[in-house]
Each structure stands twice: as C-alpha cells, then as structure tokens.
C-alpha cells in the first residue's frame with residue numbers, strides 16, 4: 001500500500017520532513033494524511049509542477065459532485081424548459097403577423113459583411129453549444145440511448161471539436177462587437193419599449209430604433225457573457241499555462257453556467273428571429289426588410305427610412321436579389337396550367 005505513495009511525503013508543519021507516510025492508525029489515519037485534510041498544501045513531491053504536492057484534491061470532489069448533480073440536472077432542465085416554453089408559445093400565438101401585412105416594398109437593413117458576421121457567430125456558437133452539451137449531459141442522456149461504443153466516439157469527437165473551434169468563437173465575437181456596437185447604445189426612447197413589455201402590454205405597439213431594447217439587451221448579453229465564456233474556455237483549453245486546480249475548477253463552473261444562460265436565451269432569440277415573428281428573418285437572409293415590418297417593430301428607424309426616401313419597390317428588390325421582376329408569379333402561372 002505504501003509503495004504506491006513512495007514519491008510522496010506528507011508531514012505536519014511542526015515536524016521536519018522525513019521520507020515516508022506516517023500513520024498512528026492504519027486505514028483512516030493513512031487516508032487523512034494522503035488527503036492532507038489537516039495540513040492542506042504542505043505535501044511535497046519529486047514531480048515538479050503546479051499543485052504537484054497535492055495527491056488527492058479534496059475540493060475537487062465537491063466540484064465533481066456539483067458538475068454531476070446540480071450543473072447537469074439544472075442545466076438540462078433549463079434547456080428542455082425553454083424549448084417547451086417556445087413550442088407552447090408557438091402553439092398558442094403562432095407567428096406574430098405584421099400589422100397591415102407585408103407590402104413588398106423593401107428597405108436595406110444589413111450589409112453582406114454584417115450578415116456574414118452574424119451567421120459565422122451563430123454557427124460557431126451552435127456548434128460549441130451542441131458539443132458542450134454532449135460533454136455535459138451525454139453520460140445521463142446519450143449513454144443509455146446509444147451504448148458505450150457510440151457514446152465514447154461522440155464524446156471524444158465533441159471534445160476535440162469543441163477545443164479546436166472554441167477560439168473561433170472569440171474571433172467572431174470581436175467581429176460582432178465592432179460591427180454592431182454603434183447601433184446598440186441604449187437611448188432615451190428605449191425605456192418605452194421596456195415599459196410596454198416589448199409590445200405584450202397595452203396596445204401591442206412598442207417603440208424601437210434600429211434595434212429595440214430587447215435586441216440591444218440580447219446583444220450585450222452575447223458580448224459580455226460571451227467574453228466570459230471565451231476567457232474561461234481558453235483557460236480550460238490550455239492547462240499548462242501555470243494555473244492550478246482551483247482556477248481550473250472555477251473556470252469550468254463560470255464557463256458552464258455562462259454557456260447555459262446564453263444557450264437558454266438564444267433559443268428565444270432564434271424563435272423570435274425566425275418563425276415567431278413574420279418578416280424578421282428576411283433582414284438576416286437577404287439584407288432587406290419589408291417597410292411595414294420596419295414600421296411595426298422599429299418605428300423610429302422606419303420613420304428615418306421614409307424621410308430619407310430609402311424604400312425600394314418590389315421590382316427593384318427582385319433585381320437586387322438577381323431575380324426577374326414577377327418571376328415568382330410566372331412560376332405559379334406555369335404550374336397552374
């Protein structure tokens with residue numbers, strides 16, 4: 001038993017270090033010393049490195065228990081819960097239509113570069129979210145479903161993929177910060193959006209600028225929580241930088257909680273940016289939005305578009321998308337012959 005511990009030497013502070021492990025009462029006394037319960041951090045080892053004098057990290061048990069019980073349970077419920085809420089919302093309310101319908105007259109909202117930045121960030125985020133969730137929830141959820149062989153392949157591929165593509169998240173986050181920041185500074189009119197609960201309270205109309213209060217808040221969550229996730233992720237991915245176990249444990253907790261918060265809110269964002277709100281996805285898909293959508297959701301920006309005569313006709317818009325004007329109508333006529 002002692003042979004396995006030979007490189008180690010555990011001693012109390014008032015005694016000089018001598019080789020070997022000392023025990024008054026074999027068994028419990030041995031493990032008390034090995035775990036260094038009474039004299040944390042005073043073990044020495046021939047192995048050189050941070051924390052190498054700690055044979056068993058007692059606090060590590062607490063961290064592992066927290067990860068395997070609270071973090072994975074509450075995290076799993078949060079993700080499943082938000083999907084349930086969004087599905088329920090869709091069943092009850094359906095896609096929120098634009099007041100007065102879509103006009104076909106369009107206004108430019110995003111440049112090609114801005115759309116590339118958004119979709120790069122979104123794709124990298126979703127990849128990291130899926131691989132991260134496989135690591136966190138795989139054991140209780142996927143292992144019983146797929147068995148050991150398939151799950152071990154999934155877990156190791158997720159780990160490698162997550163570590164490899166993680167740094168891309170920081171790059172796309174900085175690109176998002178730079179290209180969208182100017183339009184996300186809070187302004188006076190934004191409070192009315194909040195007071196009207198984003199249109200859910202009162203007459204259903206909440207005033208907004210280029211981005212409304214809800215979008216600005218989402219943007220700052222992505223940037224600030226995203227930076228915390230990225231920094232803690234980089235600490236986790238490079239364990240040989242000299243950080244000890246405590247820093248690694250804290251980074252892991254901060255990383256996972258931040259990621260779970262952002263993943264949960266992102267489900268709401270993806271819903272509102274697609275099937276939840278008529279005409280919303282158009283801007284990120286083509287760069288243009290319908291002027292009636294702009295007036296309904298971003299009235300202050302819509303007003304500027306009217307004043308500066310920035311609206312283009314349905315024909316001009318079709319040309320900008322490389323279609324012949326009325327091409328969709330001709331197709332319908334052909335089919336109905």
Ligand code: HEM
Pocket residue numbers: 109118121122123125126176180184210211215216217218219222266269270273274280281282283284
């Ligand atoms: C299927 C997935 C997604 C869809 C359909 C989607 C849709 C959209 C749309 C339509 C907009 C523009 C809204 C407007 O014109 O006012 C937008 C903006 C934005 N999206 Fe997404 N998105 C998706 C995923 C994501 C993900 C995963 C993230 C990041 C974690 C993200 C972050 C953002 C940010 C930061 C903005 C800008 C908001 C602002 O600057 O105020 N999106 N998204």
Ligand code: HEM
Pocket residue numbers: 067125128129131132133135136137159162163165166167168169170229230231233234236237255256259260262263
């Ligand atoms: C700079 C970006 C990132 C880096 C460098 C990074 C790195 C890491 C590393 C090294 C781990 C530990 C993997 C392991 O157990 O071996 C991890 C875990 C995890 N990451 Fe990331 N990550 C990044 C971004 C993200 C993002 C954006 C999300 C979510 C949207 C995310 C979600 C997670 C989750 C859920 C875990 C699992 C924790 C667990 O298994 O206990 N990460 N990450």
